[in-house]
Structures are given as C-alpha cells and as structure tokens.
Amino acid sequence: MNQRVFGITGWKNSGKTTLTERLVALFTAQGFRVATVKHAHHSFDIDRKGTDSFRHRQAGAVETAIVSANRWALMHQLRSEQEPPLSEILERLSPADLVLVEGYKNDSHAKIECRRAGARDRSPLLGTIANIVAIATEAPEAASAPPQFHIDDVEGIGAFILKFLHLNSDAR
Template identity: 60%
Template sequence: MTQRVIGITGWKNSGKTTLTERLVAEFVARGMKVSTVKHAHHAFDLDQVGTDSFRHRAAGAGEVAIVSGNRWALMHELRDESEPSLDAVLARLSPCDLVIVEGYKREGHLKIETRRRDAKDTRPLSADDPNIVAVASDHALPAETLPVFPIDDIAAVADFITSRLGL
C-alpha cells in the first residue's frame, strides 16, 4: 500500500494543531486509520523525571520501550545522531490509510497551509512552496490562487484531502 501523506503547515499560532486534531477525528469518523507526525522545534520529553523509563534513558539506554495493556511507546535518544528525516520517521509507522504531518514546513510532501489573523507571522508560505496545495484560513483571501477553505470547515478540508490523495 502506498503511504498517503498530507501536511498541515503554517506559522506559530496559525491553527495547525487544532486543524490536525479535527481532521484526525473527521477521518476516523469516516472509518479510516490515521497516524500523525508532529515536528517540534524545541527539546521535549514525553517521560517524567523519576519514572523507571526516565531512569533507563538517564543511565544511557539508546531506546526505551514502555508497554502496557493500553498502549506502547518507543523513545529513541538521538545522543550524537542527527534528527531523522521525515521519510525515515514515516518508514517506521505502522500501515494506515492516512498520515497527517504537522510542521515540517520545508519538506517535500503535499501540504495545506493554515492562516489566522492572530498568527505569530502572517506572510503566506504558499508563494515559496509548490507543495502547498490549499489554504485553510479564518479570513477571506481574495488574492490567493490556491483553493481556500474556512479553517473551521473540517468536512470540506477532509473532502479535498480525500480527493487529492485518492483515498
């Protein structure tokens, strides 16, 4: 099965996470299996200081798997390694109908740009990125040449993605 990937990109506070969250819920309601990849520009930790798994990593383990009857997680410490490419991360995901990638604005996958008046930056990304195929916005964009959707019209954005990716 060919992996179908759509990105949600935009400046800080432009609505990326909310749109991603709402699209996941919409596609799951439509019966699809969806995975997500979120790029963080800062150090983050999913683990808590003092937990056994945190102690394993602190002791030097390169990977720590945490497994329970409800979920499992694999944490990989990069140490002296480079951040993996998006393709490398996508290759590690289990098969699914759709992967929604949040962030990774400079990668070459198809993307929908989010725009909000209250965003940290309001410069359009689409002018410099041919992989942006549509815009989801909280305001009218009469000069935009790409398809523009109201950022809250989740069904319309999902229909566009379904059509564009042949889902």
C-alpha cells in the first residue's frame, strides 16, 4: 500500500496526542481522508469484561470483529505472536490520503518531534532516532535545522506536513 505516512513522536506528556488530534481535525476540515496509528507501550483493551465479544476472545478466538450501524472494530489477539511492525499495520488500513502515526519513534518514516517543559523526559530525540524532519516546541528557534514550529501552530505544522508529503489541499 502506498500511503503517505507522517509521525508525531516525543517523550510522554510532550504533546503528541494533542498535536495528532488537532492535525486530524485540520486535515479532515481540508477534505483529506486521514487515518491514525497509535502505538501503546502498555497493555490496553478496547472491550469490556462481560461483553459477548470479550467472551469470544476469552474463549480463544484469534480475531473478533464487532460490527454495528455506526462503526466496526477488529481485534487480533497476539497470544504467542510478536507485536507486528508498523508496515504490517499500515497494510491493514483502509485507503487514506495520509496516515498520522503517534509513537513508533524507531521506525523509518518522517517525524516531527514534540517538546514540552512538562514532558517526562526533556532530552532531545533529534540525533538519536532517524528521520526527525521538524520540531514542535513551546520555544521555537528561528532559522534552525530542522525547522521548528510553536507546538500550537497547527496550521503551520499542517502546511509543512502537506508540503513534505507532496499533498495539495487545493486539489480537494
């Protein structure tokens, strides 16, 4: 699948989720079809104990699909399998104009690094992980390489991403 992928990376509490959410809203308002991938470093569950689908998984189903008139979800139990690489997850997504990836900082896709004073760790990722092409921070430095944006300049960051990915919002 030839999807345009751009990452939002940074330490815990650096503003990744807020920036991702705001970029999705911006790009969607511009007419783009946007998909997201969020990498979790902890166990999570999107199903509650006692529901039918939870019971199906507990009984041993490898995959369980939940379908309604409003949405559907497919849950895959890894059991003894390894966590799939980002490339495999991207292959499973429906076609989209662009995919925003939160996390997966060690993968090779282009990324913007989020930096905030309230982050758990404030050491720069630039220079330690591949393909950071911009920085979103509370105190951007002018004429820096890579370019820096104020973390709240969603329009500026969005325009940078569209240009970087060769996407034209005027064509929408």
